[in-house]
Amino acid sequence: MAGHSQFGLLKQRRFLPFFLVQSLGAFNDNVYRQAIIGLLFFMGVSAQDKTLYTNLAPALFILPYFLFSATAGQIAEKLEKSRLIRITTTMEIVIMSVAAIGFLMQSMPILLVALFSTGLQSTLFGPVKYSILPSVLKPEELTGGNGLVEMGTSLSILIGMIFGGLIFKLAGAQGPQVAAVSIILLAIAGNVVSRRIPPVEAAAPDLKIRLNPIPESLAVLRLAKKQVAVRNSVLGVSWFWFVGTVLTAQLPTYATVNLGGSETLYIFALALFSIGTGVGSLLCEKLSARTVEIGLVPLGAFGMTGFLLDLYFARTGLAPVSGLSVTQFVQQAGSLRIIIDLVGIGLFTGFFVVPLFALIQSRTPRNELSRVIAGMNIQNAGFIVLAAILGIALQMPGVTLGGVHVPLPGLSIPQVFLALAVANALVAIWIFLLVPEFLMRFLSWVLVRSLYRLRLHGIEKNVPDEGAALLVCNHVSYMDALILAASIPRPVRFVMYYKIFRIPVMSWIFRTAKAIPIAGAREDPELMKRAFDEIDRALAEGEIVGIFPEGALTRDGEIAPFKSGVERILERRPVPVVPMALKGMWSSMWSRRDTRLGRMRVPRRFRAHVEVMAAPPVTDPQVSAEALEVVVRGLRGSDA
Known part of the structure; x- marks a missing residue:
């Protein structure tokens, strides 16, 4: 890109x-x-x-x-x-x-x-x-x-x-x-x-x-x-407003009482948080490689928690001095840590909220989106009011109602930040357990971005923005499906060999991504039939399905002949076919280039350069597997 x-x-x-x-x-x-x-x-x-x-x-x-x-x-x-x-x-x-x-x-x-x-x-x-x-x-x-x-x-x-x-x-x-x-x-x-x-x-x-x-x-x-995914994304956006309201509502008093500043220091603290949020929001496109990458949401949530915790430990009590200007505060011992914490909270807040908005927009039907946003705004308003009330209540030692004294926590502002950090972690874990797709995308994002440097060609032009499509791609490594998923803006239902589907840890990611396991006709004919039925059902519902027509990982880096399964799919459900190719994967980790022991020699192939190519969709329902193989070979060229 x-x-x-x-x-x-x-x-x-x-x-x-x-x-x-x-x-x-x-x-x-x-x-x-x-x-x-x-x-x-x-x-x-x-x-x-x-x-x-x-x-x-x-x-x-x-x-x-x-x-x-x-x-x-x-x-x-x-x-x-x-x-x-x-x-x-x-x-x-x-x-x-x-x-x-x-x-x-x-x-x-x-x-x-x-x-x-x-x-x-x-x-x-x-x-x-x-x-x-x-x-x-x-x-x-x-x-x-x-x-x-x-x-x-x-x-x-x-x-x-x-x-x-x-x-x-x-x-x-x-x-x-x-x-x-x-x-x-x-x-x-x-x-x-x-x-x-x-x-x-x-x-x-x-x-x-x-x-x-x-x-x-x-x-x-x-x-x-x-x-479900939209519902919990809306909940995440509302939680963003809750955290932001609690944090920014405390900043005027925090800047005076705990940082020892004058009125201008509050504006400085707010500026640090706002600039961090702006920078984090802008970085989302770079980190996501221009896809709707909800894997950034867990990263943002845990980053927010980490910096909120550190903000508590950076200044747990009252300021030793008062009336500091911004310049005087910056010169104080420990001020740099507080500055980094405020920027860091904002930065990871951007990572958290931007993908949520993008997911809501991409997964909601166009004729319902404005009303879904309206529902989100009602919920946001409720969370803002709740945050304002809790922010006040948590700092009160107690109230007397009808002659009865009701004790309240009486927290200091740093302790409010600590409570917010703990609450943020618990809410994040709850959301990610409700919708494993968030955590699955985070794990796959970490794996792909850690192990590879991707360059994408033709994805945005040739992969349809909406509607059913069948992706066909050469099969080089165990990571191919994750790399393609990280490269394509829309969710993809991958068809994969059932033994790869069952790899420990990876199997959880594949199941959460609704991958479709398949076996050969001789191995398990019933599983094969169920796989083709599920493929047809997914295409009928307008989803994208990705297949590797070679039927197995390449053993020599070359593309093996495409099998006829793609023709069988198109006979039942004629849809556009997008030929794709992976370049540079043969020399990367997890291919069969080396023995199992050799594959563990990480350093020389770590962060391999990998290219993902896409050709214009083929709309002929009678297209043969051999014709698609020719297109994929041309895309890949001589570089495996």
Whole structure:
């Protein structure tokens, strides 16, 4: 995949205007919310009123997600998507105009009404934000596109908070006017850019919109749980929001009490986490080789846990000094460890969440995706509220209810981080046990990326994005199926010799990947019949099936004659056939080039260069095994 970069999407109209619109929206939301806090200090309201407004504001913003997400998902399904984005950005102009009046009049009620409306506008935009990506991106671009979106969102939130927080400090008496003008100009900019988004057809134009929020919310939540892998990916995304909410909610106090910093140190800590998340999101495409690689999810989960644990041990108590600037903090002993931990948490958070979004988008039918995203947003909102409540409750020593004292943990902030690390590990293990595919892909990803350096040719062009297809490939080593699975964006059902299928440890991976074991007619005719029935069933359901028509591993590095099984498959189910070839595998580990003892001489073939080639699909249902063999031989060339 040399020469490919997700940043190339930023030069294309199908992606760039949408990317800018969602980034501007996140930026403006956070400018507005921070400017409201700045206005409270500017107006000199009492501490009691500050507490009231600062707690009321997040609740008003998130309430629409509970009330209107189901309706938003239906609207995003029914309307042409670029039109809906223009509608929501027009709404933003109107809402920010009302908010501007609130700033100029220094009226908190008006600002809070506008904040609720901003939450409503974000609720309407949410489903289309992620459901548009599979419509404008190829399957191999989904991970990179989601990485860019997450990076843009993280940095926009951070910069928006900084900009909004500085308005009243730098503008002084002109703060209300600057805030009013800023939010209107940003809303107009988003609307102007939205008009450059190309049309994207509606996924379900005949869908009847039902407005009753309770039954429809339950309906979209059920839709999000229909497929096991999607259901648990949605759960993973919601957990990401839970972890992020608990962590970022503690940072202002943590920066002051435990790090000894001034107010600016909180922004620095938040910046470290946000930059880490952005970098991790961008790295996902490189690490996944442009496939939807859910093997990164366990890596992200365990990495988050590791750095959260280390953040606890890095500073378990109060800061020895106070009032430190960012520069002074960086010069303190032990500060580098805390900096690395905050960046590391963000980095692995990116690894965790980006593949989950890509999986949800790739495995959900297009005419249901917006509603599945809406269901996810409802669940996300619930997890955010739960995180906020738990974050407060865990730090309270107790409460008195009806004259009865109820003890609570009374944890310090570092202890909250420790509890979050333990909870994150337990939730991750639970998800991976529920859906072994996550852990299976992680193990196969580690194996393939550790042992080989892959170069892919023709995969994105020739392997169909959807629908049934049969892959035929030469068979060189015991790792062939894993290498092909790591190279193809879609899940592949591999047909493999039953003795390879039963190799210890590897057999768990193969079973989890729904590989189809097969035996020769003389060995086990019943198993052979079941295998062909399962192949036909998988193709009938629109899946990709991969076979090795030689019937066995090569003994000399050359391609053996293809057997007639491929013809038997096509007789029952005519589907496109994609010829593929592996180059460089004969000199790598796990081929039969050496004796068993010789294969253990790892160093000279460790991290072997392997090429995966794909030719255009053959659509002739009468194609012979010999003809396909000729194509595969031509793909492989003279290099085994």
